[in-house]
Amino acid sequence: MIIYGRNVVKEALKVGTHLKRAYILNSNNLSQEMKQLENQIRHLGVTIEKVDEKKLEAISHSKDHQGIAAKIRDYRYADLENELKKIEKGDRDAFIIILDRIQDPHNLGAIIRSAYGAGVDLIVIPEKGGCHVTPAVLKTSAGYAFKMPICVEKNLSRSVEELKNRGIWVYAAVMDGTPYDEMELKGPIALIFGNEGNGVRRLLVEKSDGKISIPMARKMDSLNVSVSVxxxxxxxxxxxxxxxx
Amino acid sequence: MIIYGRNVVKEALKVGTHLKRAYILNSNNLSQEMKQLENQIRHLGVTIEKVDEKKLEAISHSKDHQGIAAKIRDYRYADLENELKKIEKGDRDAFIIILDRIQDPHNLGAIIRSAYGAGVDLIVIPEKGGCHVTPAVLKTSAGYAFKMPICVEKNLSRSVEELKNRGIWVYAAVMDGTPYDEMELKGPIALIFGNEGNGVRRLLVEKSDGKISIPMARKMDSLNVSVSVxxxxxxxxxxxxxxxx
Known part of the structure; x- marks a missing residue:
């Protein structure tokens, strides 16, 4: 898998991701930040290939490479069972989000970034029907996808049941739910968010313990899903x- | 100006925008929603041109047209002075946001949508250095840009002064400000948000009454700007x- 963008490569290195190869823009005008990053990569014994703008764009499949790309093994998803055990051993209540088939990589990336900042323990996404962690998602997440455990599950209904069995309260984020300022939000919680067009699937809403909404000042259909999350x-x-x- | 997308055209009509011409996908398979919209436009005496997918894409400069586009006069910005008078006559405290050079139309569109939902009275953007209301912004705003007063100002510093002179508290959203849960957020308020790369310009931060931040659970650089807003x-x-x- 190819990753690109300065923050993405930096975060990959911070969590000890092995770079198979790095591609850096061939320029006499590298920023101090970039020189440091290049040195760091060289010290790890990684082969660095100097490439021109056009080649770097072709490697990244994006113009948004910020002068650097790297080849890594595939993104490593987390294991639900393991993560739940870790959370149970910790001293804080679980805080999990379940994404029901997000379509747009930029939305998924922004959601991962927000989830990291808000202290979410774990993100659950479905195997089919939604966006997985792609290079564009990594880029939009500013690399935080490397620090955020993300599990891919075959059947989200069963994941919801699994969470409920472990004493986690599961709420579906929908338009006609209870406004969040009228809800008790303490204790172990999982929130389900639906996709851009259709929201949370009915079966998942029915399986959950309740419905939650963002209170609005003016009547409207919905917000952008990454903003809602x-x-x-x-x-x-x-x-x-x-x-x- | 060309607008596209079902919600955009609907919202344009709701606020009485005059359509010079409409372009609808030539299909035997129009949804009920689309048929209603077509009838509504026909009743207004607007010429409807039936076009194929390729032509509609070319007209919209986007694949995201959802089967409909229309030609309108330019997007009508609001006048700051007028809007402030309206707010002063109202029974609620002013709630204004100032956007210091947002670059990405999708961010601007998502911000407009959130601002509408949260009851913001007015958005101020600069004449230069940032994105204005384009067809892509209208689309991402789901058409709410037609309902949200947006002013273009030459000099944001002077706008900040103008707001302060009228008794509005102006806070700059920055990484090292006071967490919002430790601030008094009542009364007339304006919030300044910076652009994707550089945040709020120093001069604007200095002109404002204080700095405000989103409290984070984990150390990180920043969130996506539309999410922060x-x-x-x-x-x-x-x-x-x-x-x-």
Missing amino acids: GIMVFRVMEARRHGNN | GIMVFRVMEARRHGNN
């Missing part, structure tokens, strides 16, 4: 920090 | 609804 996860974080709602 | 504006809305912070 951002608002909700920071709202949950705040409710937890202050020990009230 | 969403989190902040809904946080302000909630503080106002509950009359406390």
